[in-house]
Amino acid sequence: MTTLQRKDVNPIAHLTPEDIEQIGIELDAIRDEIIESRGENDARYIRRVISVQRRLELGSRAVLLFSLFPPAWLVGTAGLSIAKILENMEIGHNIMHGQWDWMRDPKIHSTKWEWDNASPSEQWKHSHNELHHTYTNVVGRDNDLGYGIMRVDEDQPWTPAYLGQPLYNFINACFFEYGIAAYDLELGRNLKTKKRRRAPEFRAALKKTRNKIGRQVLKDYVIHPALSGPSFLHTIAANAVANLVRNLWTHSVIMCGHFPNGVETFERTSIEGETRGEWYVRQMLGSANISGSKLMHIMTGNLSHQIEHHLFPDLPSNRYAEIAPKVRALFEKYQLNYVTGPLPKQVASAWAKVFRLALPNRGPASVRPPRKQLDPSLPKVARWQRAEAKPANS
């Protein structure tokens, strides 16, 4: 295991394989408790958020019909920005994770939801749920880690191109929804060779994304502006600003999830044959929270509870706050580092890393601590399989 800070201590060196499996068992118990108690209140919560979001969006768009008047422009733009953030974060992201699939409501289901974003849901689910959540913080496997354009770990060889990474990161933040669409398409990889460019799967995906972007652009920059008649240009500006605000906000929140100081990254080989307990521990060490008010949690789509989200990506987001103290207690019990902090601090910390790694490593490379190996005699089980709970006195 290697860390961004070149720590000389392996953060899990003090854990035995039994400890790691025990952590898994205790986390499973926390998970079961929430699944057991999921119910009407949770259903009411997500329906209410959706209803508030839709009213806010319709209301803001109605106000923007008169965006020629500066107060209307301000109010409408602010409202639309908030509506778009809510739709992408607390609603879209979480629904597409299957957090609400248990309700069996096809209108609020991971397989049916299409979000207000450039990337088609289907493609986002692949790159986010499947790659990012499975290979969390594994350098070279997790595209969220630097989005394939940045250097995110001291162990990645430095080239002069990385000098520009603060700028790339800023541009990516401004156009984040298109950045997401691009790496959901794996543009970098797929545009490289003729064969890849011509692959029918890639072309089909590209067409889907183009269509989606086309509709999104028509909506925000043609139809709604046209509806507002004389306010045409003002509404275009309002929608552009709302999209920009949403992009900057989501980018910041997501950077806080895996970039700040104290978050670990992992080697490709370190996850081969990983057990359920080990998978849990990787999620614990590879994520960071944002502290703040209830409103803050909702506006980040509860990604402020990134640690809890990564442990249990399919539990309803409104319940993360409730389990956070238990998860934190588990970190303390096993002497692991629960990384959290207020938004400005976490954003600054993440940006500091982007700047630091733009430059080559300073000082001699330290010796990489040996990775904790599981006892090879332990039976390997698939990651979805639970370890048997041990009797208390063994």
Added chain:
Amino acid sequence: MAVTKTLRSGAWRVVELITTPLVPADYLDAVAPLRNPSVLRAKVEAVRPETADSVTLTLRPGRGWREHVPGQYVRLGVDVDGVRLWRSYSVTSAPGGRGDRFTVTVNAVPGGKVSTHLVRHARAGMIVHLDVPAGEFTLPATRPGKVLFVTAGSGITPVMGMLRSHLDELADVVVVHSARTPEAAVFGPELRALVGAGRIRLVERHTATQGRIKAADLDELVPDRAERATWACGPNELLDDIEAHWAQTGGGLLHTERFRPTVVAADAAGGNVTFTRAGRTVPAGGGEPLLEAGEAAGVLMPSGCRMGICFKCVLPLREGAVRDLRDGQLTVAEPGDNIPIQTCINAAAGDCRIDL
């Protein structure tokens, strides 16, 4: 004509762009849930207790409704503890209700999720999801001369739908109705009133004092039963018994309506998995993820993390039972349910059909 059509569809496309990626109806749902053209719903207009354990709901269906044939049932999607559960209920009213209103009568099954919820918590104003009427338990176009209805418990419901609609067209009707006590007989007063009016012959059987009814008892209770076309609805044991008896002794035409599927085995045995569109059936073990069973059979299965978190592997379970390998929880689907399941962490718990 064609021009207006093109214009209209063009205009509609613009409206859809206003709301993309949602559809306009998604916004309408908040204020007019019955107007959605793609989702059929109904509003509960009245709730009337029938017995201590049953209620009759008057439902006003929304857009997309199609009138029922007496004896048919509808599927109701009811949110219980936040989970949309679908159950079938026979229509008990005659067609032609004001504004398409119709009734269903729900009997609370002890421990039953939907039935108890409806009997205890249904209130006027509640919205339920709905499917158009279906079912073959109906009278033929040429009405039979002599009819026998055998019902037990809530099995009276489809028969009540037929009696309320067709009694005028039926010359000779015998109803054998079994309930625990006279008070527990759903529609007891109405049936007795029909007897009073000389419209039917009614044989009431009260299991609390007289024990369960057997198919053989019917030979005595209704001596000319072999001449009658019979419609029977009640517990599976009674229907099994009647079917066997009819097959053995010969008799008139027999129609049965079952309220429950055959019970699924509770041990961790697997079953045959059918991928309906791929047209392939494979035996799968009770501990083997459906995803792997499908792949081994060469079915192109969608998949992702293969550990239950990404939901890329979700497919609709059309029918049958699967067991969540993680916690042993069973998901059971009846035809028409299409319950989305994650194939990577669910195994067959009996035969099942998957929509792929």
